[in-house]
Amino acid sequence: MPSPYLPNTDADRRAMLREIGVSSIEELFQDIPEKLRHARFKLPPPLSELELKKELHQLASRNASLDNYACFLGGGSYRHFIPSTVEHVTGRSEFYTAYTPYQAEVSQGTLQTVYEYQSLVCQLTGMEVSNAGMYDGSTAAGEAAIMACIIKKKNKVAVSTTVNPTYREVINTYVTGRNLSIETVELNSSLSSDCACLIVQQPNFFGYLEEMEAYVQKAHDIGALFIAIVDPISLGMFKPPEDYRADIAVADGQALGNPTSFGGPGLGAFACRKEYLRQMPGRIVGKTVDVEGKPGYVMTLVTREQYIRRERATSNICTSEALMALAAAVYLATLGKRGLRQVAELCYHKAHYAAEKVAKLKGYSLVFQKPFFKEFVIRCPIAPSQINQALFKEGIIGGLDISYIIDNSMLLCVTEMNTKQEIDKLVEILGAF
Amino acid sequence: MSHYYLLPNISQPGKIGCSLPTLDVSPAKLPPKELLRRELKLPEVSEVELMRYFTALSKLNYGVDTGFYPLGSCTMKYNPKWHEDIAKLAGFASIHPHQPEESVQGALQLMFELQEYLAEITGMNATSLVPIAGAHGELTGLLMVKAYHQHRGGKARKKILLTDSSHGTNPASAVMCGFEIGVVASDSEGNVDMKSLESVMNEEVAALTLTMPTTLGLFDPQIVEISQLVHERGGLLGADGANLNAFLGRVKFGELGYDYVQLNLHKTFSTPHGGGGPGSGPVCAKENLTDFLPSPLVTKNNGKYKFVSPAKSIGRIANFYGNFGVMVKAYAYIRSLGAEGLKEVSENAVLNANYLKERLKPYYYLPYDRTCMHEVVFSGKRQKVKGVHTLDIAKRLLDYGLHPPTVYFPLIVDEALMTEPNETESKQTLDAYIEAMKEIAREAEENPEILHSAPHNTPVRRLDDVRAARNPDLRWEMRS
Numbered sequence: 001m002p003s004p005y006l007p008n009t010d011a012d013r014r015a016m017l018r019e020i021g022v023s024s025i026e027e028l029f030q031d032i033p034e035k036l037r038h039a040r041f042k043l044p045p046p047l048s049e050l051e052l053k054k055e056l057h058q059l060a061s062r063n064a065s066l067d068n069y070a071c072f073l074g075g076g077s078y079r080h081f082i083p084s085t086v087e088h089v090t091g092r093s094e095f096y097t098a099y100t101p102y103q104a105e106v107s108q109g110t111l112q113t114v115y116e117y118q119s120l121v122c123q124l125t126g127m128e129v130s131n132a133g134m135y136d137g138s139t140a141a142g143e144a145a146i147m148a149c150i151i152k153k154k155n156k157v158a159v160s161t162t163v164n165p166t167y168r169e170v171i172n173t174y175v176t177g178r179n180l181s182i183e184t185v186e187l188n189s190s191l192s193s194d195c196a197c198l199i200v201q202q203p204n205f206f207g208y209l210e211e212m213e214a215y216v217q218k219a220h221d222i223g224a225l226f227i228a229i230v231d232p233i234s235l236g237m238f239k240p241p242e243d244y245r246a247d248i249a250v251a252d253g254q255a256l257g258n259p260t261s262f263g264g265p266g267l268g269a270f271a272c273r274k275e276y277l278r279q280m281p282g283r284i285v286g287k288t289v290d291v292e293g294k295p296g297y298v299m300t301l302v303t304r305e306q307y308i309r310r311e312r313a314t315s316n317i318c319t320s321e322a323l324m325a326l327a328a329a330v331y332l333a334t335l336g337k338r339g340l341r342q343v344a345e346l347c348y349h350k351a352h353y354a355a356e357k358v359a360k361l362k363g364y365s366l367v368f369q370k371p372f373f374k375e376f377v378i379r380c381p382i383a384p385s386q387i388n389q390a391l392f393k394e395g396i397i398g399g400l401d402i403s404y405i406i407d408n409s410m411l412l413c414v415t416e417m418n419t420k421q422e423i424d425k426l427v428e429i430l431g432a433f
Numbered sequence: 434m435s436h437y438y439l440l441p442n443i444s445q446p447g448k449i450g451c452s453l454p455t456l457d458v459s460p461a462k463l464p465p466k467e468l469l470r471r472e473l474k475l476p477e478v479s480e481v482e483l484m485r486y487f488t489a490l491s492k493l494n495y496g497v498d499t500g501f502y503p504l505g506s507c508t509m510k511y512n513p514k515w516h517e518d519i520a521k522l523a524g525f526a527s528i529h530p531h532q533p534e535e536s537v538q539g540a541l542q543l544m545f546e547l548q549e550y551l552a553e554i555t556g557m558n559a560t561s562l563v564p565i566a567g568a569h570g571e572l573t574g575l576l577m578v579k580a581y582h583q584h585r586g587g588k589a590r591k592k593i594l595l596t597d598s599s600h601g602t603n604p605a606s607a608v609m610c611g612f613e614i615g616v617v618a619s620d621s622e623g624n625v626d627m628k629s630l631e632s633v634m635n636e637e638v639a640a641l642t643l644t645m646p647t648t649l650g651l652f653d654p655q656i657v658e659i660s661q662l663v664h665e666r667g668g669l670l671g672a673d674g675a676n677l678n679a680f681l682g683r684v685k686f687g688e689l690g691y692d693y694v695q696l697n698l699h700k701t702f703s704t705p706h707g708g709g710g711p712g713s714g715p716v717c718a719k720e721n722l723t724d725f726l727p728s729p730l731v732t733k734n735n736g737k738y739k740f741v742s743p744a745k746s747i748g749r750i751a752n753f754y755g756n757f758g759v760m761v762k763a764y765a766y767i768r769s770l771g772a773e774g775l776k777e778v779s780e781n782a783v784l785n786a787n788y789l790k791e792r793l794k795p796y797y798y799l800p801y802d803r804t805c806m807h808e809v810v811f812s813g814k815r816q817k818v819k820g821v822h823t824l825d826i827a828k829r830l831l832d833y834g835l836h837p838p839t840v841y842f843p844l845i846v847d848e849a850l851m852t853e854p855n856e857t858e859s860k861q862t863l864d865a866y867i868e869a870m871k872e873i874a875r876e877a878e879e880n881p882e883i884l885h886s887a888p889h890n891t892p893v894r895r896l897d898d899v900r901a902a903r904n905p906d907l908r909w910e911m912r913s
Contacts, residue, residue: 003774005511005703006781007859013781016788016860025780028787028804031652032684039685042553046771049515056765060524062539064532067523073531076752083451085480089487091517097496099507099706102839105831105891109494110708113487116440119908123474129907132709135565138752146609169749173727177576177747179611209468239470252752262540263530263753264565265711277905283709288901291886295437296893300901306568306605307842311614316605319566319699323707330487333440334450336477342453352461371464388533400531420457 070422074413075400078255086257089330104298111297114285117329125249126242127271131282133325137252138167140268142174143281144248148197148225158185158195162204193222201229207375208368212244234373236344248272257331267324281315346416347374357427375413384410441911444476450483474911493892505839505851508700516762530753541738545731547764556685557717561726563755570695570714571606576747577725578640590639598648598843623649623801640669646679648843650808660690677701679806682775693718702763713759781856782807792867796874813848821877823848825884832888833869
């Protein structure tokens with residue numbers, strides 16, 4: 001059977017071999033030592049598109065999809081409404097089958113949408129400049145920490161204890177990988193003067209809003225940079241990082257038009273003050289003109305990048321999450337100023353409705369009495385894992401069990417995707433314990 | 434023309450691109466004013482205007498679906514359409530990473546099997562699917578190297594060796610792991626210069642990172658000797674697996690003597706490049722390194738799949754488990770080809786590259802005139818004499834409706850044209866490319882000006898990079 005992915009016919013192959021002057025394809029592999037070029041591979045036999053589709057549909061059906069379950073999970077990956085415009089734009093193969101726009105003249109589509117993305121991230125965060133996107137929020141935070149150490153010529157990074165624990169692990173891997181050190185900080189603890197930066201999450205891992213001004217002051221008092229990790233959807237109603245004088249803002253952009261997809265692909269949004277532009281990691285697109293004076297876009301400030309600067313580059317990043325950045329741009333453009341505010345407000349009000357109801361249940365309480373956005377921590381009368389099992393039987397995926405941090409506690413997330421009916425059912429089942 | 438305007442130009446107050454539900458619960462008290470945003474300045478666009486704007490932009494792009502894309506080292510092969518459909522199934526796209534493991538057994542099974550397939554394909558013992566892209570995989574591999582040596586104790590090995598033809602990500606990744614760089618020279622045949630390797634491979638070296646085939650598109654026949662030398666002196670051998678398409682289904686990195694390899698699912702395993710991601714950069718490791726793999730791995734026990742953290746793991750390198758959506762497509766690719774199909778992939782990739790090499794050799798200087806693997810590196814040296822540079826040749830190709838090869842890389846080839854035709858291209862497509870390149874070679878002789886001023890019929894012409902860098906204009910600003 002001919003392969004749909006291999007368009008050459010046997011006749012083509014024979015003609016090509018003749019042209020090359022060899023009698024078999026085997027001869028083309030003669031540089032590989034004989035004993036190494038006939039490896040054996042134990043892989044399942046090939047299947048046709050029809051058969052494999054069937055099998056993969058079955059495999060997919062073994063997962064509890066959020067299309068069939070009400071979901072109250074957050075903690076770094078968020079289910080938000082994705083307007084159909086997003087998939088239709090990112091589904092255009094002119095976008096998704098292209099690569100990094102090295103040839104600008106035939107990549108204006110990618111380049112201009114990156115310029116739009118950078119602009120929208122700046123508008124959203126209030127920061128002056130943005131790169132074209134990184135892997136995810138956690139690696140963006142790790143790279144921001146390294147960037148701060150390079151700018152400040154210091155070797156230590158401070159991270160708030162309320163930052164998402166897995167983000168802290170990733171930041172730790174990045175920072176210690178580069179032989180830099182890390183310290184953890186609380187709102188009331190002091191900051192050692194040899195720190196290059198302080199990293200705080202807003203809203204934090206537990207969902208509540210931090211006193212960012214106090215943290216920023218703490219960082220700036222010792223001449224350190226302040227790095228904010230933010231929830232991009234929250235910026236539809238809450239103060240942007242620029243307002244509390246953050247120096248670098250990072251976010252996971254998954255929430256902006258990308259499905260949860262079992263945690264990836266995500267998108268690391270990265271924005272900072274203009275004065276640090278040349279130390280920023282990642283690709284950057286700039287506007288310029290062509291030889292006829294027509295406007296156009298190019299990858300710019302490339303002397304920061306690995307393919308030009310090699311070991312002196314600001315980062316090793318090359319392939320990133322361009323298509324997710326495109327989705328984020330289309331998402332923000334589709335919602336616009338009203339839409340994003342409305343989504344944020346829907347999350348806020350629904351989450352507060354749920355929190356209020358849960359707090360009234362016997363045996364339950366809100367762990368933090370602080371303003372929050374869409375996530376909050378509840379203390380349960382029994383182990384959250386038991387409650388989650390009961391919820392799952394009723395078609396609900398409950399909150400994130402954080403008993404390893406706070407006894408019998410669960411981090412609940414409510415977004416515009418959760419209906420009143422779902423919330424009421426959640427509360428009803430919780431009340432039965 | 435769409436590129437004359439941007440979102441703020443089509444924005445008008447009161448427009449929106451989608452409808453949203455109204456609140457179905459009683460509103461809560463708003464938080465203190467000092468926490469709230471004063472204003473949000475985002476564009477306001479209707480759905481139809483938005484779709485027309487982005488559709489117009491897409492038409493300014495060139496992708497694999499548009500035409501031949503022989504960008505060397507990037508493996509721009511065709512991306513089967515049904516893989517896109519499968520990755521979008523709700524059971525894959527609409528699952529949350531914090532869901533209980535029992536509720537995502539299908540996803541975990543897919544990941545487990547993909548780990549196994551990639552280990553089998555590379556001849557390694559275990560695979561981490563977490564790295565998000567190729568460079569992220571390099572970083573992961575080098576962190577494992579560092580942890581391996583730290584765990585063994587002894588004198589600190591602070592250096593990573595690279596060849597002078599290596600990708601820019603290789604040295605940049607090493608620096609991110611706190612290593613210094615040592616460079617190994619290539620010999621006149623394009624192979625590792627063994628004398629150079631002998632002289633720099635000492636007790637300070639943690640590992641040699643060696644792309645195989647090299648970025649010159651050549652297989653280094655000394656690979657076994659290289660591996661022996663590196664290991665005898667206490668170092669590890671790591672592969673930048675960007676060029677696996679050359680011997681997929683035929684050669685195993687593990688049997689060549691490598692300790693680990695970083696793969697690019699978006700290259701070798703046919704997942705689309707997305708305009709620069711999402712990629713996926715799994716790392717496969719031999720027994721000596723598997724304990725250091727990043728967290729988490731998927732294991733199987735009594736028919737149940739679960740996440741585990743390796744004993745001496747370097748820790749987390751990404752927030753979740755890697756680019757799952759990309760893994761689904763690579764899984765589908767491997768299952769649809771099987772072992773024999775994978776071998777046909779590399780056979781046709783190598784055949785196509787050698788065909789291009791032979792047909793274009795009379796017109797372009799070929800610095801290493803020997804059988805190539807999946808890509809061939811030409812030099813624009815012959816045209817340079819006429820004042821025509823590789824950049825001009827690349828830009829002129831755009832006028833012929835073709836995407837140029839990778840230019841000016843690898844750095845050791847003057848005026849490099851690194852051409853990777855891929856197995857998914859037909860002889861007819863290659864012949865059209867060959868004709869265009871022949872024509873351009875003729876133009877370089879007879880009418881160099883047409884090359885200097887190329888491209889002529891693209892959406893924009895040559896752009897002013899200097900101006901872009903000197904006066905950075907990186908965003909629009911919108912007033913409320």
